[in-house]
Amino acid sequence: MTGLDELPVRDDLRGKTPYGAPQVQDVIQLNVNENPYAPSAALVADLQRAVGQAGLTLNRYPDREAVHLRTSLASYLGDRTGVALSSDQVWAANGSNEVLQQVLQAFGGPGRTALGFEPSYSMHPILAAGTGTRWVGVPRQPDFTLPAELAVAAIEQHAPDVVFVTSPNNPTGTVTSLEAIAAICAAAPGMVVVDEAYAEFAAGPSAVTLLASHPRLLVSRTMSKAFALAGARVGYLAASPAVVDALRLVRLPYHLSALTQLVARIALARTHELLATVELVKQQRDRMVREIEGLGLTVVPTDANFLLFGPFADPPVTWQRLLDRGVLVRDVSSGPGLAGWLRVNAGTEPETTAFLSALEEVMQ
Amino acid sequence: MTGLDELPVRDDLRGKTPYGAPQVQDVIQLNVNENPYAPSAALVADLQRAVGQAGLTLNRYPDREAVHLRTSLASYLGDRTGVALSSDQVWAANGSNEVLQQVLQAFGGPGRTALGFEPSYSMHPILAAGTGTRWVGVPRQPDFTLPAELAVAAIEQHAPDVVFVTSPNNPTGTVTSLEAIAAICAAAPGMVVVDEAYAEFAAGPSAVTLLASHPRLLVSRTMSKAFALAGARVGYLAASPAVVDALRLVRLPYHLSALTQLVARIALARTHELLATVELVKQQRDRMVREIEGLGLTVVPTDANFLLFGPFADPPVTWQRLLDRGVLVRDVSSGPGLAGWLRVNAGTEPETTAFLSALEEVMQ
Numbered sequence: 001m002t003g004l005d006e007l008p009v010r011d012d013l014r015g016k017t018p019y020g021a022p023q024v025q026d027v028i029q030l031n032v033n034e035n036p037y038a039p040s041a042a043l044v045a046d047l048q049r050a051v052g053q054a055g056l057t058l059n060r061y062p063d064r065e066a067v068h069l070r071t072s073l074a075s076y077l078g079d080r081t082g083v084a085l086s087s088d089q090v091w092a093a094n095g096s097n098e099v100l101q102q103v104l105q106a107f108g109g110p111g112r113t114a115l116g117f118e119p120s121y122s123m124h125p126i127l128a129a130g131t132g133t134r135w136v137g138v139p140r141q142p143d144f145t146l147p148a149e150l151a152v153a154a155i156e157q158h159a160p161d162v163v164f165v166t167s168p169n170n171p172t173g174t175v176t177s178l179e180a181i182a183a184i185c186a187a188a189p190g191m192v193v194v195d196e197a198y199a200e201f202a203a204g205p206s207a208v209t210l211l212a213s214h215p216r217l218l219v220s221r222t223m224s225k226a227f228a229l230a231g232a233r234v235g236y237l238a239a240s241p242a243v244v245d246a247l248r249l250v251r252l253p254y255h256l257s258a259l260t261q262l263v264a265r266i267a268l269a270r271t272h273e274l275l276a277t278v279e280l281v282k283q284q285r286d287r288m289v290r291e292i293e294g295l296g297l298t299v300v301p302t303d304a305n306f307l308l309f310g311p312f313a314d315p316p317v318t319w320q321r322l323l324d325r326g327v328l329v330r331d332v333s334s335g336p337g338l339a340g341w342l343r344v345n346a347g348t349e350p351e352t353t354a355f356l357s358a359l360e361e362v363m364q
Numbered sequence: 365m366t367g368l369d370e371l372p373v374r375d376d377l378r379g380k381t382p383y384g385a386p387q388v389q390d391v392i393q394l395n396v397n398e399n400p401y402a403p404s405a406a407l408v409a410d411l412q413r414a415v416g417q418a419g420l421t422l423n424r425y426p427d428r429e430a431v432h433l434r435t436s437l438a439s440y441l442g443d444r445t446g447v448a449l450s451s452d453q454v455w456a457a458n459g460s461n462e463v464l465q466q467v468l469q470a471f472g473g474p475g476r477t478a479l480g481f482e483p484s485y486s487m488h489p490i491l492a493a494g495t496g497t498r499w500v501g502v503p504r505q506p507d508f509t510l511p512a513e514l515a516v517a518a519i520e521q522h523a524p525d526v527v528f529v530t531s532p533n534n535p536t537g538t539v540t541s542l543e544a545i546a547a548i549c550a551a552a553p554g555m556v557v558v559d560e561a562y563a564e565f566a567a568g569p570s571a572v573t574l575l576a577s578h579p580r581l582l583v584s585r586t587m588s589k590a591f592a593l594a595g596a597r598v599g600y601l602a603a604s605p606a607v608v609d610a611l612r613l614v615r616l617p618y619h620l621s622a623l624t625q626l627v628a629r630i631a632l633a634r635t636h637e638l639l640a641t642v643e644l645v646k647q648q649r650d651r652m653v654r655e656i657e658g659l660g661l662t663v664v665p666t667d668a669n670f671l672l673f674g675p676f677a678d679p680p681v682t683w684q685r686l687l688d689r690g691v692l693v694r695d696v697s698s699g700p701g702l703a704g705w706l707r708v709n710a711g712t713e714p715e716t717t718a719f720l721s722a723l724e725e726v727m728q
Contacts, residue, residue: 001604001605001606002579002580002604002606003606004606004609004610006579006606007471007555007579007580007606007607007610008471008525008553008554008555008580009470009471009610009613010469010470010471010472010473010476013470013610013613013614016613017613018612018613018615018617019617020428020617023427023428029424032425034423034424034425035423036423037423038420038421038422038423039419039420039422039423041420043419044415044416044419044420045416047415047419048412048415048416048419051408051411051412051415052408052409052412054595055403055407055408055411055412056402056403056405056408057402057595058402058403058592058593058594058595058596058627059398059399059400059401059402059403059592059593059594059595060393060398060594060595061396061398061588061594061595062594062595062597063387064384064387094458094616094619094621095616095618095619097616097617097618097619098616098619101616105374105494106373106374106377107371107372107373107374108374109374109496110474110496112374123617130469130614132473132474132496161372189372190372191371191372215366215370215371216366216371216372224425228422228423229422229423230422230423230424230425230426230618231418231421231422231423231424231425231426231621231622231623232422232621232622232623233426233618233619233620233621233624240365240366241365242365242366242367242368242370242371243371245368246368246371246373246377248382249373249377249380249381249382250377250494251382252458252459252461252462252465253382253383253384253461253487254384254459254461254594254597255458255459255461255462255597256597257458257595257596257597257621257623257624258595258596259595259596259621259623259624259627260597260621260623260624263422263623
């Protein structure tokens with residue numbers, strides 16, 4: 001039997017392992033920042049009805065331009081941010097990972113550089129590697145904040161083709177101010193991507209409000225978190241129509257299935273209902289912050305649906321002891337600048353209670 | 365307003381236009397090789413029932429490994445080809461385009477070369493460009509066949525890292541013999557991809573039967589055609605487990621949505637029903653061959669659900685005249701070696717009748 005090491009895979013892939021958190025069954029899953037509230041029976045009934053119609057034309061290719069979905073996304077994002085958006089300013093793909101991969105295919109690639117502020121979403125450098133884009137990871141402040149001066153100095157030093165700013169940042173929960181993002185846009189010689197996967201959980205305004213004054217700004221979002229659709233794989237971005245045209249040059253034709261377009265539109269029609277779950281999640285997050293601090297631990301200030309807590313002398317041991325008590329959190333401690341920390345996302349009230357009880361036991 | 369030409373897109377994208385056939389409404393669509401038979405009411409009812417369950421967990425990420433789907437695909441492909449396959453020999457993604465993009469990310473890329481025999485599926489060179497892989501297009505014989513000697517000589521000359529063989533070939537319908545494919549595998553220094561998107565419409569055996577003796581062979585398939593699921597975007601391949609491991613290194617995490625995995629499994633559970641539509645399509649294809657030849661035109665021998673017909677002095681004019689009569693076919697005449705030809709796929713009996721009547725009018 002031929003082994004992987006005998007195949008002519010690219011040299012930069014040799015010895016790598018696939019990205020992904022451990023998938024463990026029959027435990028409380030607080031490790032991948034999902035929305036713990038399942039879609040409502042009413043939403044699922046809407047979906048069933050719609051599938052009854054759409055299923056009958058699945059032999060046909062889907063709308064390659066996903067016009068209806070992009071119109072709905074533009075409407076949602078416009079309502080949410082107060083910025084009027086049209087469908088030609090919005091692009092969608094199979095999760096924000098695919099959106100960001102397309103951004104790097106269009107604006108990064110061989111001979112080009114992408115820069116991010118670490119620790120941050122670990123897929124950004126992986127997507128850079130997968131598209132042949134050189135990656136520069138610039139350390140954040142020790143408290144994980146990103147002051148404008150730090151960001152601008154790094155941009156001036158490295159002149160990157162693409163800058164990534166994750167806000168709220170994953171895995172730290174840290175928000176970057178709009179002033180800093182505007183300064184980054186002014187300094188950047190190329191494109192600036194603000195990854196707002198967790199924006200709905202944050203108190204402050206969106207970088208979408210900066211689009212009109214910064215034509216090389218892209219703001220990416222996902223329906224995996226606030227819209228509770230991680231299983232449906234829908235990411236999107238807002239940018240200038242010219243940026244969307246550029247992404248059209250690299251997207252795979254018919255990349256977004258008819259069912260994906262359908263389920264996203266059905267969820268968007270129930271925005272009010274889904275954003276109500278965001279409020280519940282934020283309540284549990286705020287409770288977690290208070291109670292974890294009550295145990296004598298530190299929590300990094302967070303505007304997301306998750307938080308970093310610690311420090312632990314041996315995070316993998318704490319991770320395992322929590323798992324032994326039926327709660328799965330994320331061990332991020334091997335990441336840049338993350339020694340000592342674990343990440344956990346807010347669950348439902350009972351899930352959060354179970355986590356807090358397990359943590360209290362582990363801390364004794 | 366910033367235009368696309370003012371953005372720092374990659375130089376190799378400048379001046380390009382997005383891939384894709386014209387999408388025209390309210391005409392008979394025989395231009396993208398879809399299965400003209402819609403999913404049955406019974407299949408759609410199965411899907412609705414399943415969505416009623418699966419919808420309730422869409423807040424969770426899907427199975428990153430798509431194990432159930434890959435098991436079903438292995439079982440189908442094994443039954444169909446007589447080759448016992450396990451799920452670790454099968455990989456799936458959002459359409460065969462994404463499968464092939466992953467293959468090029470793992471085994472092609474900057475500094476590497478992919479080679480194909482043209483005319484063929486025009487996405488292969490586009491996928492090569494999108495992954496920074498150098499493309500070498502080698503002309504087929506004037507009759508579009510691919511003799512082993514021609515293929516082997518080209519491989520010896522160019523030493524490509526990845527070889528593509530489309531069989532039945534798109535847009536010509538031409539089958540490449542297993543003997544030629546075995547010779548290609550023996551000669552190729554790297555990976556060999558046999559793109560069998562249209563295999564279910566062909567009479568001969570599948571290259572899957574060569575897998576055991578050629579560890580660097582990959583056979584890609586799609587559910588878009590025989591399984592009438594173009595709208596659901598499901599492509600897959602069979603290869604050695606080591607090849608699947610390599611693809612896992614470049615796939616985006618959770619690339620395949622829960623709904624995509626679901627609809628594919630539901631269709632596979634109705635394989636018998638869907639392969640019955642393949643027989644109907646083949647009947648209409650054979651009828652089209654006879655009747656087009658009866659109009660004094662030439663049809664390239666085909667084993668797919670489509671055919672090349674011509675020659676026409678001015679194919680775009682004939683294309684427009686057919687469209688004026690409500691039938692959309694594919695103008696492929698600008699492709700390499702395709703001057704004078706149009707492509708049409710078999711429709712239902714009434715659709716095929718409408719096409720043949722329109723063509724007869726146009727020919728008068």
